[in-house]
Amino acid sequence: MRKILIDCGANDNHQDYTQKFGIGEEKYDDFEIHAFEPNPTFKRSFSDTKVVFYQKAIWIKDERKDFYLEPDKVGCTLMKEKMEADPGMTDKAIAQSINTPIQVDCIDIAKFIENNFDKDDLIYLRMDIEGAEFGVLNHLINTGIASYIDEFWIEFHRPEIVEDSLLQKISLFFNNDGIGKLKIDPSSRWKPEITTTN
Numbered sequence: 001m002r003k004i005l006i007d008c009g010a011n012d013n014h015q016d017y018t019q020k021f022g023i024g025e026e027k028y029d030d031f032e033i034h035a036f037e038p039n040p041t042f043k044r045s046f047s048d049t050k051v052v053f054y055q056k057a058i059w060i061k062d063e064r065k066d067f068y069l070e071p072d073k074v075g076c077t078l079m080k081e082k083m084e085a086d087p088g089m090t091d092k093a094i095a096q097s098i099n100t101p102i103q104v105d106c107i108d109i110a111k112f113i114e115n116n117f118d119k120d121d122l123i124y125l126r127m128d129i130e131g132a133e134f135g136v137l138n139h140l141i142n143t144g145i146a147s148y149i150d151e152f153w154i155e156f157h158r159p160e161i162v163e164d165s166l167l168q169k170i171s172l173f174f175n176n177d178g179i180g181k182l183k184i185d186p187s188s189r190w191k192p193e194i195t196t197t198n
Contacts (some may be wrong), residue, residue: 004121038067064106137173
């Protein structure tokens with residue numbers, strides 16, 4: 001059995017992985033770490049680490065997509081709707097970001113997991129992907145690849161950019177097949193309604 005950490009939206013690698021995943025120093029060397037971050041600003045942050053780095057955005061298929069950079073280049077997103085709904089940005093900053101996206105390579109995370117790992121591997125999946133987490137979770141659930149994941153660590157962003165039916169579907173997953181597998185980032189703007197315990 002392999003032990004895998006998959007970091008989606010790795011940003012600038014400002015936290016070490018013992019903090020990000022809470023695995024403890026003594027267990028850190030047991031894990032393979034795969035980090036995905038499309039923002040070109042952050043590539044150099046991974047040059048001297050044991051992390052396998054992919055300059056790609058996490059998505060539901062392999063393709064090139066527009067990627068919207070916030071002025072501070074930290075909270076960047078594939079989701080134009082997320083940028084438009086951000087109350088922390090001025091109209092000018094929103095317009096600048098929406099009118100000047102960059103193109104990035106995206107990876108189908110379900111296919112990546114299925115092609116590289118086994119269902120009996122220990123897999124931790126962290127997602128801080130600025131609004132794309134809803135569609136990506138839906139894809140993982142629909143493909144059955146969500147069942148490969150032992151723990152999800154997720155920061156949920158703007159729930160208002162997705163349909164209520166998708167929020168209900170995600171809540172249902174974490175109350176059934178995904179019960180006990182979710183850790184929510186304290187910065188989350190939404191959390192699934194968990195009504196059952198494992």
